[in-house]
Amino acid sequence: MYRKIYLSCLFLFLLVSCKIKSEDTTTVNSNDSTTTVATSGDPLPSWNDGTLKSDIIAYVKKVTTKGTPDFIPVENRIATFDNDGTLWAEKPYVQELFAFYRVKKMVEANPALAQKQPFKAVVEKDKTFFEKGGDKALIELVAATHTSMTEDEFEASTKEFFAGAQYPGKNVSLKQIRYQPQLELLNYLRANGFKTFIVTGGTIELVRAISSDFYGIPKEQVVGTSFKYVFDDATNSVKRLPALDLLDDKAGKPVGIQLHIGQRPVFACGNEGGAGDLAMLRYSSGSKYPSFQMIVNHNDSIREYSYQEKDNLSLNTAAKYKYHIISIKDDWKKIFADK
């Protein structure tokens, strides 16, 4: 979230408006994938047949077959997924939409805020403020819009946001920017005894607000960027302070995993774009059990987006360590969930 690419997209959205290609509207499976359990037939219908799909299925079969040296006990079948760009689209980040929503609401309630930074910069679409301020200004914006309130107040705010939000350029609900093949993969893993976690650079409570409904993942299985909290006995509430506790990105991801999960994931999936997931994949690869790492390559300018890291770090690292690469263009028959 605090990467340069985030900053760029923030302004693409703010000042130019992100160009988003229309989605493939082919309907393969209109079931709610978060509750469907794949038990027979093709467990991954939205994945094209090919090496990657075969590799995923072979891995899952291998580690769930009792009596073999590759068998992984159920309690160690931990699967972690990044969220932005891995489970749903990230152009722009939903976190960013939420921050703007919060600015709007906060300025409506207190118009004087419009004269105060970082609100002023958002209201006036002042590109320079964020360009000059860099990550610091961006964290300031998230802190100003996501903290200094109780958790109950924040939760109410996210509910209102998700109920009404439309994804820019596409005019669809935020449920419809989820990747259908990944919903099937989450279900397939769960049907085989894996516990699925989201490990996101986004703020933890924002993702928790929709994790169950969107992905079938309970709140306690979301690991994310978190602020410091304090408990107030008088009001019997937990309040979030405007101070970062964990930036759950890059080297922060194994830290978040250790804190929240307490063991290395055996299955990990991230995406290229900001090199935010490499540490998580590397950490997973150090498991004492057979492990599986994947990186989503956003190479489909027609059906999704095409964006690559300037130094190609994620894909180069994937090649070095033999991580699997999901080519959206070639591996995904259908990209977005219908509803």
Add this chain to the structure above:
Amino acid sequence: MYRKIYLSCLFLFLLVSCKIKSEDTTTVNSNDSTTTVATSGDPLPSWNDGTLKSDIIAYVKKVTTKGTPDFIPVENRIATFDNDGTLWAEKPYVQELFAFYRVKKMVEANPALAQKQPFKAVVEKDKTFFEKGGDKALIELVAATHTSMTEDEFEASTKEFFAGAQYPGKNVSLKQIRYQPQLELLNYLRANGFKTFIVTGGTIELVRAISSDFYGIPKEQVVGTSFKYVFDDATNSVKRLPALDLLDDKAGKPVGIQLHIGQRPVFACGNEGGAGDLAMLRYSSGSKYPSFQMIVNHNDSIREYSYQEKDNLSLNTAAKYKYHIISIKDDWKKIFADK
């Protein structure tokens, strides 16, 4: 763990050796309670019949009956239990035994440490050092013995400790200081769709080392005191630094709950002794769902221990807010697990 009572017991153990009464050896149920699911008959055989047992069962029935205003959806059936003095005995703390074990191992490997604080004080049984140093010295001891190593190394160390440890005064394994009635309660709640969590003032990885085997609770459902971590890409490992991140006691418990679980528990159980669980119980009582709070009263000097807070804060608060009190003497037919 950092409370005065901890400090007192540390020295009771260190210098005087804690007096521990022998357990009630009546065998009610020799099954492994962590895997037994109570489906019929008496789900809580080690609880004496009476108001409290009836209240627990009535509450669980009430909130799991569909179509009533009291019904709690499965995803919100969160139950949190303190560990020391609530799920197992705390005279002395197991955390303390582990710290001494680590001191012994570290001094064996590097005899020069015996001349360095806080190791020197432990080796020489120097009561004054810890009395003068207070909480700071104690945190220093835990930091010196629990950090500056990788998580893999720490895990190996806990395995070795738990495999050989005997509880002082009782000469039983650490599994045998678990409270049998609580194991049954954990199972009963899980059989009714509750997700059970440990929320401990102890350090998170020490409890995670045994949570599954001792309580049927997976690592990721343990919330505890944690140190700061750092990920090292070169060695592909997470290392724990000698700096506290969260002291998961008192007002730190709702903070840990928000961070790890993300919602208020509807069922919470702690114990009197150090007033460490009051904030957790209060936080639970603020749930929008019907909720249930309990405090273990250590009032059985014959079968367990008898110790009370000087100001009686926990029991007074329980009376004020109508929390349920577990009288070990009256409510528990059998106290300790057999194996």
